Amino acid sequence: MFADRARIHIRSGKGGDGHVSFRREKYVPAGGPDGGDGGKGGDIIFEVDKSMNTLFTYKHKYMFKAGNGEEGGNKRCHGANGADLVLKVPEGTILREEHSGEIIADMSGENMRKTILRGGRGGRGNMNFATPTNQAPQYAEPGKAALDLDIIMELKLVADVGLVGFPNAGKSTFLSRVTNAKPKIASYPFTTIQPNLGVVDFGDGRGFVIADMPGLIEGAAEGVGLGHEFLRHIERTRVIIHIVDCASFDGRDPVEDIRAIHKELMQYNPAIMKKPIVIAANKIDVIYGMEDDPVERVRAAFEKDGYKVYPISAVTGQGVKELLYAVQKLLDTVAPEIEFYEQEFFPEDMIVTDDLPYTIAVTTDQKGRSVYIVEGPKIDKMLSYTNLESEKGFTYFQNWMRKTGINQNLERYGIGEGDTVRMYGHEFNYYTENTEAENESDE
Secondary structure, three states: OOOOEEEEEEOOOOOOOOHHHHHHOOOOOOOEEEEOOOOOOOOEEEEEEEEEEOOOHHHOOOEHHHHHOOOOOOOOOOOOOOOOOEEEOOOOOOEOOOOOOEEEEEEEOOOEEEEOOOOOOOOOOOOHHHEOEEEOOOOOOOOOOOOOOEEEEEEEEOOEEEEOOOOOOOOOHHHHHHHOOOOOOOOOOOOOOOOOOEEEEEEOOOEEEEEEOOOOOOOOOOOOOHHHHHHHHHHOOOOOEEEOOOOOOOOOOHHHHHHHHHHHHHHHHHHHOOOOOEEEEEHHOOOOOOOOHHHHHHHHHHHHHHOOEEOOOOOOOOHHHHHHHHHHHHHHHOOOOOOOOOOOOOOOHHHOOOOHHHHHEEEEOOOOOOOEEEHHHHHHHHHHHHHOOOHHHHHHHHHHHHHHHHHHHHHHHHHOOOOOEOOOOEEOOOHHHHHHHHHHOOE
């Protein structure tokens, strides 16, 4: 069964709680605190598996959870980290936040592996809270909570060439002849209810991936029939082969059929019609002797607009080789760039820090330069879920600092260009947005 859409719920792992304990050894009657830190919760990671071409795995399972971090132990023992959960998906899978519809990740191109939800950080054990005035702290920090997210997964097939046309135009027959694909073929409308992929191999190291898109009907752009479920697969193809039935045994007009399909593609996404399109006038093995040559009618109607028409028979193979070589030449002129969907939804937005406090303390380093130490639950909670090692994660954190007014508060404390900001083991140099813009313009 082919599945190109699925709804799932994912949950990262909760951080393990810090531990409260004290050294108790024979010759150490008053040992200090030695409660260890809790382990980090597991991450939810999506990874492309190029051997997959369906989301069927996710059709019958809804909940996916990463492992929780373990509680810290005595003798400063660190709790084990929770196991990450890696979810394999086909290349071309789009992840959307269910309620907003915004894109979380596009699993294609160079984006082969992405952490979607980070596990909660483990809580600190009581060994971290000993001070000269409180040498025996009786408390530890709880682990950070897990994050939950409802996701809609959509598969947009990544193929070089897409086949479009009305049901029974002969697309499945064509695909089975030119590739190793084995689509189901029958003589009734809506024969193909799932996209089929195959590889055209010229035997000289050249070739391309071709996808048979399910038969379209008028109104598909508005969602009639399976509508958008099928049309979205065409967006990522580089060249389109439009197969039309020139035999017209069911009374259809090939010229009107082509115009109808073009109208659906234009209404769904005008960019599709800017792709190279060739017309395959199929079933020429049964049209000879017709008083009105349908192939010439198609040529007269469309070649003047730049659409090259190739008469073929998917059954006998007549004209197929010429069509395939023409498509290969087109592919050689079309840059193999795949439309990539940028991230719109950031799971970090779910972390509520509005009511949490923070403090700013000013000190100096060994060289007498000002250092601004920013700490508190507000900062701690955000840092526990944000990956500052990634460019996007760091950019998100910078924007959060600005939106929450922390930068403005730092300026009230007198922070200047290049001064140091410290936050729980992280150290940054402070620059205003204007300075950054000037630096960029200088470059």
